[in-house]
Amino acid sequence: MRLICIGDSEKNLDGRPCSALSEAISLGEIYLRICGREGAVGAIRESPIDIAVIQQTAPNPRLLRVLRNNKVSSPVLIIARNINADSVADVLSAGADDCVSINIEAVELLARLRAIVRRVSGVGITSQMITIGRMKLNEDTREVLIDDEAITLTQVEYKIMSLFAHRKGGILNKDAIMSHVYAGKNLPQSKSIDVMMCRVRAKLVEKGIKAPFKTIWGVGYRLVEEAFAPLGSRDMNPDPHHSSNESCMPITPGIDISAPSKGFDIR
Secondary structure, eight states, X not given: OEEEEEEOXXXXXXXXXXXXXXXXXXXXXXXXXXXXXXXXXXXXXXXXOSXXXXXXXXXXXXXXXXXXXXXXXXXXXXXXXXXXXXXXXXXXXXXOSXXXXXXXXXXXXXXXXXXXXXXXXXXXXXXXXEEXXXXXXETTTTEEEETTEEOOOOHHHHHHHHHHHHTTTSEEOHHHHHHHHHTTSSOOOXXXXXXXXXXXXXXHHHTTOOSOEEXXXXXXXXXXXXXXXXXXXXXXXXXXXXXXXXXXXXXXXXOOOSOOOOOOOOO
């Protein structure tokens, strides 16, 4: 599920998910993006989503109307700290698909998100299978396959591959990877990401995928799509600036490409 979390309160202007949403993300396979209300329309147009979550202090249809006036048709769920029957009725009448309290249990929130996406799409959550050359990522079975043969991955390793598959071609720094993998909860030291990337790379190499990632020193990692091209359809080294013998040495801290999404309660 591709979800964008939009901060629409004075205490949450960047879209960091509240505790319930962070836990729901950790329970389900959710690809998370965050943004503030000022950049919401552009962020949604930039990359397709399955659902938008607006976090507010109290339910307010203002931002929802902005989205609808700008032809954003994605379903919207609102999470608010202070809710009552009248305010919920207002946002539902304005076009919200659901409105819940910030105190909702994560398992119920996840079920509501899935139900909305399933209802809107008619067939379930979109992008259930992502194909990049020889690789297929099945979001239903949470498997990564090379030449239709499954790779044995841990839950964390699968989440890393899912993130790169959704953001193919983009550079991801450690904060972006940790935000997706851990949803802002119990974040490990950033150097552990280097170890995880090394393990994922090694498993792909075992399946004949040479140099699946490019390390951008001091910045982050990028998935090399050419490395997954069908056998016989690519040069042995498609990127003249890229060595196929990358080490697993850690990258140094660099540009903050994607803000971390730490658990955050709306005040």
